[in-house]
Amino acid sequence: MIIVSDLSKRFGKLEVLKSIQVDFNHGKSYAMIGPNGSGKTTLIKCVLGMVLPDTGTVSVNGKSITNDWSYRNLIGYMPQIGRYPDQMKIGQIFDMIRDLRQDQSHIDEDLIKEFKLDYMRDKRMHTLSGGTRQKVSASLAFLFNPRIMILDEPTAGLDPIAVEILKEKILSEKNRDRTFLITSHIMSDLDELTSNVVYLEDGKILFNDTIDLLKEETGELKLGRAIATIMKRNLKKTEIV
């Protein structure tokens, strides 16, 4: 379980996160939605310890993550853009990350097999297309059966078949006791994959509840339309002010 309390971050003059307060519970999957530059990636990076917040704390399973790195054993992360050292081979990347993880008891190579990456172990990273690199990133995130999965735009750049494989995988893992945190701009994907929505705008959380409730509240049947309704509503509010 991840508890984010009173988290603020500014980059120079820009206030990216404004005292964010949110819990991510086990067994649930969260869609992080928001316009570009609303602070989604910054929030994720704060949870991963890549960005150090100005104020506020993040704790994972009851322990504060400040000056601690062991909690990352629990996390699988798939970045938005995966770039790897040019001359490294696919197999070496997997070997290296396996070397770094202490807990090797639940290795999950399903995605490597389904993406057929095991046939490409000797290919060098600079010869790979963007989509294949995304496949490597996805396989790495799932490799250690982590309790917490953080996926930053997982389906961007993947071909339709790969998208389906990845979605299948996420859905099958969802049923186990996992926390999923997914950002995406593709609403139909999130509608399928997640149960909760965290809607961020201008560094503030405007909505944090189940997707069903959101749909009910806005009277829409699809997540995309429901979100659009919320965005419009906010736009009107700001116009009045």
Place this chain on the structure above:
Amino acid sequence: MMKIAKYVLYDILRNRFVMLYAFLLLVITSSMFSLDSDPGKATLSLLNIILLVVPLVSIIFTTIHFYNSYEFIELLLAQPVSRKTIYFAEYFSISLALSAAYIIGVAIPILLLNFSESSVYLIMAGLLLTFVFVALAFAASVATRDKAKAIGVALLFWFYFTLIYDGLILYIIYSFSDYPLEKVTLTLVSLNPIDLARIIILLKLDLSALMGYTGAFYKNFFGNSMGIIYSILFLVAWTLTPLLLAMRIFVKKDI
């Protein structure tokens, strides 16, 4: 740390730029010794080229590599390893890869062509300069947020230590030529790693006579083992200071 460094080192060693660097050094070294029959003169010409090329290549390659590995460092940061581990793994893999290129390009041929005390010092100076300038490049990289700025700062370091600093020293010596300046220039020289490396080798080549009275003073100072230890200690300090400074920034940096 070794776990990461092993893979990163392998990656850099296969990099074409590093191979080209080793080859370039090899060509320069062997041509210097084939063009000049006097090994002393050849070493001197080689010294002048090395003092320009080694810092420049080290500082530029490191900065570019750091920014090209940015997303990879991000991925490593999501793994259960500390930032210090990642930082030192990156530092040692780059400096060891460039040192390997230097050993192939300069150390091995020079030991085969002209085995002498001055050659050994030339090799040592080049290796130490590699470590110093890779550390300076890390300082430039972590202190900035984009690649272009980082390269700019890194180049400024190089210009400063190869050109500007010497000009300043000359200016000071010229302006205050009426005063005894030996100790002052010794201090000033210690503040520039390239000058430090140059002086050691010039003294080993017995060219100190060219430097007049100051040269005699240096000879007196650097000629004995204390002087050598002094200069090595200073070059090590020149490595550790930017390296640890940059580490402190990197540990707190938003990636």
